[in-house]
Amino acid sequence: MSATTAAHKRKQADSGPVLDWSAGHGPVTGALSATTGALAIATTGAATGMPPLWALAVGGAGALGHTVAGLKVRNAGRTLAFKAASWLVGAGWTTWAMTTGPLSWAALGSLATIGVGMGAGARSVALYEEAREEEALAAERRQIAQEMSAERRQIAAEWVERIRRICNITVRVLAVEMWETGNGYSLDLEPQGGTTYDRIAQYAAALSADAKLPHGCTAAVGPGVHQGRAIVDVTTRNVLAEARTYPEDYTPLSILTGIPWGFRTNGDDVLAYLREQCALVVGPTGSGKTNMLHTILAGLARAEDVLTWVIDLNAGSAGLPWVRPALSGELKQADGSPVRPGVDWLAGTYEEALRLLDAAIAVGLHRKRAYQELMAKYDTDLLPVSAKIPQIMLVIDEGAEILVSTDRRMKELAKRIYEFIRMHRSMGGRTIITALGATGSVLGNLLIRREAKVRVALTGGETEGMDLSKMFPGRRGLRVDQAPFKGAGFMGTPESPGALFKAWRIKPSQIRDITVATSDRHPRLDAVSANAAGADYARRWDADRTAWMRDVTPEATGTEQLAPGASGGLNLSAHRAGKPDGDDDLLRRFREEIDAQFATAPDPDAPSPATGLNLSALRREQEQDSPAQRAALAALLAAGPEGTGASAIARALADQYGTTRQTVVGWLKTWADEGTAVRVGEGTKARYVHRDHAPEPPSGD
Numbered sequence: 081m082s083a084t085t086a087a088h089k090r091k092q093a094d095s096g097p098v099l100d101w102s103a104g105h106g107p108v109t110g111a112l113s114a115t116t117g118a119l120a121i122a123t124t125g126a127a128t129g130m131p132p133l134w135a136l137a138v139g140g141a142g143a144l145g146h147t148v149a150g151l152k153v154r155n156a157g158r159t160l161a162f163k164a165a166s167w168l169v170g171a172g173w174t175t176w177a178m179t180t181g182p183l184s185w186a187a188l189g190s191l192a193t194i195g196v197g198m199g200a201g202a203r204s205v206a207l208y209e210e211a212r213e214e215e216a217l218a219a220e221r222r223q224i225a226q227e228m229s230a231e232r233r234q235i236a237a238e239w240v241e242r243i244r245r246i247c248n249i250t251v252r253v254l255a256v257e258m259w260e261t262g263n264g265y266s267l268d269l270e271p272q273g274g275t276t277y278d279r280i281a282q283y284a285a286a287l288s289a290d291a292k293l294p295h296g297c298t299a300a301v302g303p304g305v306h307q308g309r310a311i312v313d314v315t316t317r318n319v320l321a322e323a324r325t326y327p328e329d330y331t332p333l334s335i336l337t338g339i340p341w342g343f344r345t346n347g348d349d350v351l352a353y354l355r356e357q358c359a360l361v362v363g364p365t366g367s368g369k370t371n372m373l374h375t376i377l378a379g380l381a382r383a384e385d386v387l388t389w390v391i392d393l394n395a396g397s398a399g400l401p402w403v404r405p406a407l408s409g410e411l412k413q414a415d416g417s418p419v420r421p422g423v424d425w426l427a428g429t430y431e432e433a434l435r436l437l438d439a440a441i442a443v444g445l446h447r448k449r450a451y452q453e454l455m456a457k458y459d460t461d462l463l464p465v466s467a468k469i470p471q472i473m474l475v476i477d478e479g480a481e482i483l484v485s486t487d488r489r490m491k492e493l494a495k496r497i498y499e500f501i502r503m504h505r506s507m508g509g510r511t512i513i514t515a516l517g518a519t520g521s522v523l524g525n526l527l528i529r530r531e532a533k534v535r536v537a538l539t540g541g542e543t544e545g546m547d548l549s550k551m552f553p554g555r556r557g558l559r560v561d562q563a564p565f566k567g568a569g570f571m572g573t574p575e576s577p578g579a580l581f582k583a584w585r586i587k588p589s590q591i592r593d594i595t596v597a598t599s600d601r602h603p604r605l606d607a608v609s610a611n612a613a614g615a616d617y618a619r620r621w622d623a624d625r626t627a628w629m630r631d632v633t634p635e636a637t638g639t640e641q642l643a644p645g646a647s648g649g650l651n652l653s654a655h656r657a658g659k660p661d662g663d664d665d666l667l668r669r670f671r672e673e674i675d676a677q678f679a680t681a682p683d684p685d686a687p688s689p690a691t692g693l694n695l696s697a698l699r700r701e702q703e704q705d706s707p708a709q710r711a712a713l714a715a716l717l718a719a720g721p722e723g724t725g726a727s728a729i730a731r732a733l734a735d736q737y738g739t740t741r742q743t744v745v746g747w748l749k750t751w752a753d754e755g756t757a758v759r760v761g762e763g764t765k766a767r768y769v770h771r772d773h774a775p776e777p778p779s780g781d
């Protein structure tokens with residue numbers, strides 16, 4: 081086959097240039113072809129004695145054929161005339177030349193003139209046809225635009241009339257924008273006589289009814305570009321009834337460029353900008369609040385400059401699906417290496433929540449002092465948050481209930497949460513708080529009202545405890561019955577006024593996928609902050625501290641309701657008793673994995689795995705974690721991936737604790753044995769690195 085092709089090519093090369101007879105003619109080649117053709121026929125005809133009238137007959141037929149063909153493709157009259165005339169002139173010349181002799185100067189000269197004339201004529205005809213074609217296209221476009229603007233004009237006229245009739249306000253419509261998704265349109269209005277947008281907004285429900293909008297669709301009225309303008313967003317298709325899953329695009333995000341929390345009725349993503357804002361998510365039981373929280377945690381996990389610390393006293397169920405599969409070793413990266421949990425700290429008990437909040441406050445205070453110079457350098461009073469100095473997002477499920485609780489212990493937590501919200505905005509510390517209801521006690525709180533301008537009300541059709549006018553002041557016409565679907569409700573931010581929205585549905589399997597996909601992306605707490613957060617932070621994944629996580633059945637990790645246990649955490653021991661084999665096996669695996677990955681040494685004194693306790697960790701806590709040792713561990717963590725040595729730590733501790741180098745050597749050795757620290761380098765270069773900063777362990781393959 082290829083040999084044949086090559087031979088063919090060679091033959092072509094030998095026989096000179098190949099002519100493409102199927103190609104169309106331009107003005108020059110067309111004229112050349114016509115005149116040379118006429119000359120050839122005239123010369124041959126004269127030599128062979130051909131009757132000259134044949135040429136005329138052929139020319140006549142050509143003129144007729146081209147005219148018919150031209151009519152078919154709708155050539156202009158002048159094009160048809162030119163083509164027919166060209167044939168007839170050519171044929172006339174040939175007939176004349178055959179009679180008088182084609183090789184005279186008169187014959188050749190006139191033929192050349194005819195050729196030039198034909199070329200020029202063909203060029204002008206081609207240009208004319210091109211211009212005609214373009215004009216036809218433009219006319220078609222104008223026709224479509226006219227039809228579109230006829231639709232817009234009709235919409236504008238309807239709304240001018242509707243607003244005049246229902247609100248008794250005269251408006252001028254400056255623009256009508258049809259949404260690309262086809263789910264509705266927006267009107268840019270200029271109410272006459274100094275009327276403001278909120279006068280129209282009062283009638284939003286009546287306007288929606290008058291426009292006969294389907295259920296779940298609204299005419300939401302908001303402010304325009306200045307005080308004398310208003311925007312009306314009219315939804316005509318109810319996308320909120322559809323369940324949409326979390327988009328499978330897990331590309332990196334940043335707290336600075338917004339985190340998507342769901343979609344609007346026009347299909348657009350709605351973003352939460354949380355660098356300076358706190359958020360409040362209200363949703364009664366069954367409204368899809370837990371699902372929404374997972375959507376939020378998914379976005380935060382995707383961010384490269386955020387560490388998420390979760391408090392969930394309802395057995396940590398909000399954070400567990402982000403932690404448990406990673407800690408239990410159930411998830412592995414493609415190369416077999418372990419996966420980091422999707423949240424950086426999960427407190428499911430009161431004691432752990434206290435530790436977490438104390439650490440968060442300490443981080444903020446320490447950052448204030450330590451980063452003065454950095455902020456001066458960047459000429460800013462906001463800490464420049466980045467992957468190197470991550471923002472700490474505190475997510476507190478049912479946090480609003482903690483804030484208004486009268487329980488003594490809850491008040492302790494509330495005090496710290498308030499302090500964190502009040503003090504740490506500039507230092508990269510913000511909170512997302514959920515609440516079961518938008519009640520007066522939650523929204524009556526000035527601090528929440530002031531700091532949490534990113535607001536969500538998931539209604540799921542629930543009307544009790546849903547004061548939308550308090551949640552979204554200034555937005556009239558929002559009614560709970562407009563969003564009677566789970567996961568649907570209203571969301572408003574300083575950038576995007578309160579309006580209908582829906583959270584994506586996210587299932588445990590997708591949470592696992594995101595945990596794996598984002599594992600390498602999570603930042604590490606900067607050394608300054610790690611130093612402040614101290615040993616409580618460094619030991620957050622210790623076996624004794626995560627023991628409560630093991631007391632959960634494998635299935636109870638999704639959005640299911642979990643029963644609270646004695647310590648405020650889960651206690652499904654009764655459940656466990658019913659199915660001992662599977663759970664014992666799970667517990668054993670969980671423990672083994674934690675010990676393997678996070679190197680919590682198995683203790684000979686530890687009771688059987690079924691009790692879920694690890695006494696080695698307890699013993700260490702009691703016997704070893706003296707304040708000096710905690711400070712040493714914090715220094716190790718703060719040293720980051722560079723690591724540190726016994727002398728440096730001893731020097732740092734000497735003043736306050738009088739700790740000797742020898743003591744620190746002992747601690748470092750213990751930590752290295754149990755996996756808290758990793759020894760790197762040899763001889764004088766030997767140093768210790770906290771396991772959080774240790775180089776990745778070699779893959780299992």
Ligand SMILES: Nc1ncnc2c1ncn2[C@@H]1O[C@H](COP(=O)(O)OP(=O)(O)OP(=O)(O)O)[C@@H](O)[C@H]1O
Pocket residue numbers: 323324363364365366367368369370371372566567568582583584585586639640641
């Ligand atoms: N965004 C959503 N899209 C579609 N369905 C949803 C969405 N959110 C929740 N649901 C449905 O609602 C159910 C309850 O959701 P979820 O557990 O999140 O509610 P909840 O408000 O946290 O309730 P509870 O407090 O009882 O756990 C889910 O199992 C799911 O079937």
